Amino acid sequence: MNELYAILFGFITLLGGVTTAIYRDPFDKLISLSLLAAGIFPFIVDRGYVDVAAAAALIAPLGTIFTLMVCRRRARDA
Amino acid sequence: MIALAVVAIIAALEAVRVVAERNTMRKLPYLNVVSFAITGSLMLLLPHPLTILACAAYFVGSTLESNAIASTWSGGIRKHE
Amino acid sequence: MTPEYLLGLALLVIGTIASAFPRDKDYLTRLINLEIPGFGLLLVMLSYDEALALFTFAGVSVITTFVFVRVMEKRGIP
Numbered sequence: 724m725n726e727l728y729a730i731l732f733g734f735i736t737l738l739g740g741v742t743t744a745i746y747r748d749p750f751d752k753l754i755s756l757s758l759l760a761a762g763i764f765p766f767i768v769d770r771g772y773v774d775v776a777a778a779a780a781l782i783a784p785l786g787t788i789f790t791l792m793v794c795r796r797r798a799r800d801a
Numbered sequence: 802m803i804a805l806a807v808v809a810i811i812a813a814l815e816a817v818r819v820v821a822e823r824n825t826m827r828k829l830p831y832l833n834v835v836s837f838a839i840t841g842s843l844m845l846l847l848p849h850p851l852t853i854l855a856c857a858a859y860f861v862g863s864t865l866e867s868n869a870i871a872s873t874w875s876g877g878i879r880k881h882e
Numbered sequence: 883m884t885p886e887y888l889l890g891l892a893l894l895v896i897g898t899i900a901s902a903f904p905r906d907k908d909y910l911t912r913l914i915n916l917e918i919p920g921f922g923l924l925l926v927m928l929s930y931d932e933a934l935a936l937f938t939f940a941g942v943s944v945i946t947t948f949v950f951v952r953v954m955e956k957r958g959i960p
Contacts, residue, residue, distance in 0.1 A: 725802075727806065727809070728805065728806075728809050728842075728846075729885040731809040731810065731812070731813045732809065732812075733885055733889050734813055734816075735812060735813055735816045735835070736889055736893070737889070737892065737893075738816055738817070738820055739816070740892075740893050740896050740897065740918050740921075740922075741896060742820050743900070743914070743915065743917075743918055744896055744897070744899075744900035744915060744918065745900075745905070747905055747906055747911075748825065749910055749911075749914065750825050750870060750873075750874055751825055751828070752911075752914045752915075753870055753914065754819065754825070754828050754829070754832055754870065755819075755820075756914065756917055756918075757832060757836075757863065757866055757867070757870075758816055758819060758820075758832065758835060759893075759918065759921060760921065761812075761816075761835050761836060761839045761863070762816075762839075763921055763924065763925065764839060764843060764855075764859060765839065765842055765843060765846055766885075766886050766889070766925065766928065767924075767928060768843050768846055768847050768852065768855060769846050769847065770886075770928055770931070771847070772928070772933065772936060773847070773849065773851045773852055773854070773855045774851075774855075774937070775933070775936050775937050775940055776843075776855040776858075776859070777854050777855040777858040777859075778937065778940050778941060779924070779940040780855065780858040780859035780862045780863075781858050781861075781862055782940060782941060782943075782944050783862060783866070784862045784863070784865050784866040784869070785944050786917065786943070786944045786947045787866050787869065787870070788866075788869050789944070789947050789948050789951045790910075790913060790914060790947065790951065791869055791870065791873045792951055792955075793910055793913070793951055793954055793955070794873060794910070795873050795876070796955070797910065798873075
């Protein structure tokens with residue numbers, strides 16, 4: 724990968740990782756986690772693993788939806 | 802290769818705007834812009850017939866994720882009030 | 883020393899620290915922070931060109947989240 728693109732997508736990934744760690748609201752954390760996943764995929768496709776990228780892109784929202792089940796229950800109880 | 806540079810720079814700028822926005826709901830349109838830019842950059846990085854499958858999968862998955870977050874946020878607040 | 887390797891190591895360190903010492907000490911924060919080292923490990927596996935490990939890890943890591951969500955629903959939310 725060219726240096727410019729590695730720096731740009733790595734910047735997106737690091738921004739998503741750091742803000743996921745420091746936010747306190749669960750919805751802000753999930754949005755930052757989506758940003759982190761968005762920075763990962765160009766690295767996977769650039770090495771040529773297109774099938775892994777397709778599988779990970781279909782499976783990553785499932786983890787978010789499972790986590791949202793806990794968020795919904797906590798918002799209802801509180 | 803100028804198209805890939807434009808799309809990548811747009812993605813990085815909108816990622817900064819996602820982080821700089823304070824309101825949770827106003828973050829989501831910028832997150833959608835990042836998803837569209839990443840989808841375009843995936844297609845421009847590896848011009849191969851199978852890449853379009855990964856692009857479609859990522860597009861559907863990221864849109865579904867944003868919709869799930871927005872739906873849960875609004876539904877939880879309305880039930881709470 | 884590819885950019886994937888350095889980025890994966892940085893994400894592993896950030897996610898491990900954030901998951902061990904979270905800002906809010908409840909289960910949901912730790913569960914969301916636990917996704918960061920998962921993506922970091924995915925990037926490290928990517929830099930070593932382990933295709934089968936990559937595919938298996940991308941497919942199975944959601945089951946961990948699902949099991950934790952079920953345990954949190956059984957025990958009640960703190």
